[in-house]
Amino acid sequence: MADTVLEVRNLKVAFPCSGGVIRAVEGIDLDIHRGECAALVGESGCGKSVSALAIMKLLNTPPAVCRADKLQLDDLDLTHLPDRQMERIRGKHMAMIFQDAMTALNPVMTVGKQIDEIYLRHSRLSRREARQRTIKALELVGVPEARSRANSYPHQLSGGMRQRVLIALAFACVPKLIIADEPTTALDVTIQAQVLDVLKNMQQVHGVSALLIAHDLSVVANMADTVYVMYSGKIVERAAMQELFVEPLHPYTHGLLASVPRISDDRQPFVQIPDAVPHPMRKPTGCYFHPRCPRSSDQCQQRMPRLESLDHEREVRCWHPLRQPHEVRS
Amino acid sequence: MKRSYVIKRIVYAVFIFFVVLTLNFFIPRIGVQDPAERYYPPQGGMSTIEYEIIKQFTREQYGFDVSTFQQYVRYLQGLLRLDLGTSLRSGSPKVTTLIAQRLPWTLVLSVSTLVISLVIGLLCGTLAAWKRGRWQDTLLLNASTISVALPSFFIALMLSFYLGFRLELFPAYTNPNMVAQFDWGWGAIRMVFTNAALPIMSMSLGGIIGYSQITRNSVIAVTNEDYVITARAKGLPQATVLYKHVLRNALLPLATSIGMNIGGLIGGAIIIEQVFNWQGMGTLFLEANSTKDYPLMMGIMLFLSAFAILANLVTELLYVILDPRVTVGDKR
Numbered sequence: 330m331a332d333t334v335l336e337v338r339n340l341k342v343a344f345p346c347s348g349g350v351i352r353a354v355e356g357i358d359l360d361i362h363r364g365e366c367a368a369l370v371g372e373s374g375c376g377k378s379v380s381a382l383a384i385m386k387l388l389n390t391p392p393a394v395c396r397a398d399k400l401q402l403d404d405l406d407l408t409h410l411p412d413r414q415m416e417r418i419r420g421k422h423m424a425m426i427f428q429d430a431m432t433a434l435n436p437v438m439t440v441g442k443q444i445d446e447i448y449l450r451h452s453r454l455s456r457r458e459a460r461q462r463t464i465k466a467l468e469l470v471g472v473p474e475a476r477s478r479a480n481s482y483p484h485q486l487s488g489g490m491r492q493r494v495l496i497a498l499a500f501a502c503v504p505k506l507i508i509a510d511e512p513t514t515a516l517d518v519t520i521q522a523q524v525l526d527v528l529k530n531m532q533q534v535h536g537v538s539a540l541l542i543a544h545d546l547s548v549v550a551n552m553a554d555t556v557y558v559m560y561s562g563k564i565v566e567r568a569a570m571q572e573l574f575v576e577p578l579h580p581y582t583h584g585l586l587a588s589v590p591r592i593s594d595d596r597q598p599f600v601q602i603p604d605a606v607p608h609p610m611r612k613p614t615g616c617y618f619h620p621r622c623p624r625s626s627d628q629c630q631q632r633m634p635r636l637e638s639l640d641h642e643r644e645v646r647c648w649h650p651l652r653q654p655h656e657v658r659s
Numbered sequence: 660m661k662r663s664y665v666i667k668r669i670v671y672a673v674f675i676f677f678v679v680l681t682l683n684f685f686i687p688r689i690g691v692q693d694p695a696e697r698y699y700p701p702q703g704g705m706s707t708i709e710y711e712i713i714k715q716f717t718r719e720q721y722g723f724d725v726s727t728f729q730q731y732v733r734y735l736q737g738l739l740r741l742d743l744g745t746s747l748r749s750g751s752p753k754v755t756t757l758i759a760q761r762l763p764w765t766l767v768l769s770v771s772t773l774v775i776s777l778v779i780g781l782l783c784g785t786l787a788a789w790k791r792g793r794w795q796d797t798l799l800l801n802a803s804t805i806s807v808a809l810p811s812f813f814i815a816l817m818l819s820f821y822l823g824f825r826l827e828l829f830p831a832y833t834n835p836n837m838v839a840q841f842d843w844g845w846g847a848i849r850m851v852f853t854n855a856a857l858p859i860m861s862m863s864l865g866g867i868i869g870y871s872q873i874t875r876n877s878v879i880a881v882t883n884e885d886y887v888i889t890a891r892a893k894g895l896p897q898a899t900v901l902y903k904h905v906l907r908n909a910l911l912p913l914a915t916s917i918g919m920n921i922g923g924l925i926g927g928a929i930i931i932e933q934v935f936n937w938q939g940m941g942t943l944f945l946e947a948n949s950t951k952d953y954p955l956m957m958g959i960m961l962f963l964s965a966f967a968i969l970a971n972l973v974t975e976l977l978y979v980i981l982d983p984r985v986t987v988g989d990k991r
Contacts, residue, residue, distance in 0.1 A: 387891055412897075420894030427892075432885040435904050437911075437982055446903075447893045482983040498893070 441479025754958030776866025784874025918974025922967030
């Protein structure tokens, strides 16, 4: 799969503030192929959402400072694209689904109008035609009685319906890339599954590439092809979804997987990774994970390991990965 | 759901108005002495019978010949005929006539002030929010601190002195013949507005800064909302985001503030009108107060309250259109 839709090289985001600089994202690389769904996984505060906003160029600069060596969307080079032209690309070629549909929709505008806007902006349609497309888009994501629902205000819809509206909004122009920032976090578990199905279905029907951001590995398991594990602003592991679950290489990934409660063995206590993510202004020396890592050594305290590729499709940033690069898998 | 909200609001407004007019009737009566005693204190040289006749006559004239409750009923009957009673001034003019004479002049000041403060306030507030933390924003912050510290009459006096007497740009106080000479001609209208310039300026300053502050704060609050990021993620141009998504929501708190201020529109600014000798409602109320003209005072008070209640009612009903969530909150 050489056909890359999104190519990010060395993306950095920092927030200068009183008392120092918060380095939220410290040079991440992402490659998303056509039709692929990549997941960006990590604890809260590790820089997932900021990365997403930075790729969409939605961060306010200032206060944020964004740098990237390369930011390529299909055949469009976004690296140094001015804001004006970025506006034409957002919504049309790349779209975003937000976490909380209640707050992500304008409360004083009907949901129909909010979707109309995107058609009116990116295609030469009359209001009437735009509304027809809107109704179709709503039907596609499984909103019943779409014609009348289009005239509802966000507060008149249920959480699941609102999230469907956001999905319809994102897929409206069939973009090249969808970034879904924790699309199901604000929903009940039963609704979560439904919404994920809708999202997965839409992604596959339209052949759209997606970047799914999640802290919940179970969400990722159903959708993603590739997983990027992020810790404290850096990618610590990249692997195909299956391989990651079968054999995590970074101690952090291992901890994340171990901490997922399993129904089968109820006698085992919950496993958890000790402590919390370091404060972004007081990151430890060496490997950022070493204070919480069971395998840490002196080397880990002094030097940050590089992201090293093991096989052609796996990368890990660790001095002591769970499998050494030279070991041959049986 | 919407209709029930509207009916509820109207019933509520009528109820409030009834409470206000009742209080308005009874509170002055706590303090008022018998007008007969007040105007004709016992004095020598008059027989008791003559004295009693005069007193009885006075009571009848001012409506004090019956019990307080009957007076209240009479008052209500008068109100139904839109009669606010008779002033104690010489010539016994109707209170409504006096108010009708002064109201337009107050409206000239207050409506211009509202429009000017709103337009400039909105622009400055949005600008300050847009340029948050830069010099435009700092300027607004400092200006508002200063304006809070400066009383309006001081600003009025300063404007009158510098722009009026020193630079002679505008009349330093109102032309006393303005009202008498007014004939709806262009010249007369121009005269009114040159005379009104300084009072409007002194009154607008506070309004501009007040509305700027409200606008700035609510625009900043709304700019950080998720749906604004959604709007930008849709690729909408900045101006559209600002106009359709940010301002539309940011104006909600402003609408409340405007509604409250409209209630005060017809009251006139007592002090500003006094400084410039502007013959509006403010001066009328002051005159009524200093001559202890109770019917006039009561009439003005009732008129102002009725208008304030009406203004609030309109704002509340307007809110239904502005914010679709309102009826839901009411239902809970």
